[in-house]
Amino acid sequence: METEPRIVAFLCNWCSYAGADLAGTSRINYPPNVRPIRVMCSGRVDPAFVISALETGADGVLVTGCHPGDCHYVSGNLKAEKRMKTTKELLELLGLGSERLRLEWVSTSEGGKFAQVVTDFTEYLCKREPSPLKAGFEEKPPIKAEEIISKALKNTNVQYCLECGKCSGSCPISKVNDAYSPRRTVERFLLGFGGTILSTADLWTCMTCFTCTERCPSDVRFPEFVRACRRVASKEVMEELCAHRGVPIALSRIMTNPGLKQQRMSWLPEGVETSQRGELLYFVGCLPYFDVVFEDFNLELLRIPQSVVKILNRAGLKPVVLDNEKCCGHDLLWSGDLENFERLARMNVAEIKETGATRVVTACPECYRTLAKDYNELLDNLDFEVLHVSELISELINEGKLKYDVKVPRRVVYQDPCRLGRHMGVYEPPRNVIANIPGIELSEMSRNRENSVCCGVSAWLSCNKYSKAVQIERLMEAKATGADLLVTACPKCQIHWKCVTGEKLPISSDEMTMEMRDLSVLAAEAMKLI
């Protein structure tokens, strides 16, 4: 392994790049560890660039821009400052340390300052351990595309397709984009032209919401077939389609690194009780990261784990919470990265087993499905049962171990998340949790339970005008029920919907904007815990 630190530097075109140039023309010495990349403005530097640089082996990332007030684009550098602050928080959470990212102002005339900045940073990185992400992994064995696809055609029942088109008549995307059809995708694979789809966006369009699977008379599990195809499909196409420049997926990938020691526990409120070992484990998921990545949405997603732990405490349970819990790997699995998914699965299962837990509860339907179904398929003898928190709360309410303390005189409507509903068949426990709250009125959208509509995006793929159309329609449907609070049991639903309500849209936002709440938070509020 290379021991010399390597720095990727993003230099703004107008000030810093010229500054670096001046350092060169002035023959100022500075360490050769820096790899400069010119960008038009420091504001152009996305957190994804920083994450990507670190993921691919950089020890440090340097971002330089014009001094505040000097920005060629008025305020690009101020935006960079804000962004880098969030990015630093992410690096801190990951356990990489925020010092691996530096933001400096270097003007055209400051050749010396540029050299100084690089020298300081290099010296600092020399003193530190190399980035744990540098280790990398062994080369993957080549993927046998044909074998994977022919196996998937069999395993997911695609070969039993009746060509009835019920999938396309069910697909939320097909309804807004008539060029997309699960049936035609399947047809092309069955006719032997599937290869052409592997390099198109069609393969990444499926939201894997399972509506088609729920209704298919031949039990064709199209989303699972798509998942298998994504393993062998063109990754360039996928990267283009990744939402948020691929940051969420990159975070999952980074977590596969065994040397990483995350710093993710700061959400744990004071006074709550957790244990190191025990029967019940609470699998938190990516929420600590989401509150940072989606800071602008102001969703306060960390209220979810806080609510869960407080509710469990109220019932006399002290859940185990893992301080180095990895991402469950859901997004990697559904975007075709089976190798990294397996790494995460094995690490998580090992950590869970270590605690002696026999029940694992999660507040995220994606974690729920992944742990309960996909881990089980991958690894034998899991020795633990997986529950969604709504099932546990509902159970505790039915047993009389939990009671609500305050009236919540609101009319709520509940969204069945795909992973909780169609994937795992959990429809009634969340409703039981809501309906038991005194004073609450639970109304239903016309498409509910197994007919519920996806929040529009899954695995951070293919967020586009079609998914926006799906989201808008669904939000309007929720609004039309007359309810004033939209409750969902999946944090991702909230993220994706909040995203669309912030867009500039031709319809008035009054028609679709609703107050949203996570199920656990609502329950905790009714117990006066939060």
Add this chain to the structure above:
Amino acid sequence: MKMSKMKVNNSVLVIGGGIAGMQASLDLASRGSKVYLLERSPSIGGRMVQLDKTFPTMDCSICIVAPKMIECLRHSNIVLLTYSEVQEVSGSTGNFTVRVLRKPRFIREERCTGCGICAQYCPVEVPNEFDMGLGIRKAIYIPLPQAVPLKYTIDEEHCLKCGLCERMCGAEAIDLYQKPETITLNVGAIIIATGYELFDARTRSEYGYGRHKNVLISLEFERLLSASGPMGGHIVRLSDGHIPKRIAFIQCVGSRSLKGGVGFCSSACCMYATKESILIREHEPECEVYIFYNDLKVFGKGYEDFVSRARDEWGVKYIRALPGEVAEDAKTGDLTLWYEDTTENVTKNIKVDLVVLCPALIPRAANKELAGIIGLELDRYGFFKPKDPLFAPVDTNVEGVFICGYCQSPRDIPESVAQASGAAARAAEVIASAASKEAR
């Protein structure tokens, strides 16, 4: 009559009073066998009496089946055991002993004249099973006007025991304290013709049956079409009474499904949907009819012509697609179907006023019980298993017990009738050969 002398019994028990059961009974009775025709419900007639017309000849269903029902009633060799169930079967071919439960009608059958005064006065109204719950009957009722036997029955579940009927009945036929009775029959052979029931279309919730008022199942629609039905043969929407301008049929609701349904084709739906479509065009020439299908399974004699006629002469539109879902406009009750036209490769939607679902026709759940009583084998769907599907289609694993009609495998009326005659012939054969062995 001593049992030792008369080991072989010349009589036959037919279980199920639908068209197959009636046909088998009449065949056997005509050749001199004594037939006990057992039926669970208060009247014989089966499913066929609920139909408006029959395909492909467009005969009035009740008009052709009623004479057969009367013949069963009048035939001196046929004993009708309606409102009865088989409790126990013992013995073997040529000599079965069958215990039959006669459920109480709370009516003295021999006295009831069928005048109907009781029902006029009965204060309890319940949905009528014959009209698939679309019409109303009283707690004291005959299932249909042409009921055979024309004897009233009190539905114990809903009866208030107010005694009004008892006071009004001129024939003193009411007996509110009637007890169930058990009788024992000796028969040489048994024929089973229990027919089918309907797949619960509610379980395919994407089509909204049970939630959307204007989504019907085909047998309900058949009652709407029927002149004797709750709407007097007028096609109207249940939500607002308007005459629909566009009707869509959806085939294969629960049939041909590896999941969430049954794995076989019901074999009658494509044809009856075509029949009902023609009837719609006859009744309401302005009304457009769409049939959403996956494969048109029209294999009988004259069936292809029937469909061609529907398409070309009656303008019925066949669309090769199964819709994904039916959405309801809560205000108007109009329905939107989403589907992919698989010949044009485009995902579309269509607004219709009424949707008719064609649910799978499935073997009766009670077959399991009956199979247990007799010791018969069922296949994985619940159909009675023939001894040999090719060469002994009406025989079963129990000698002397035969099967015919839909309870053996999916089929339509003509095939059921043909098979019933076959089963009757096999039963007669068994009795004869057992008798000849006895004689030797």
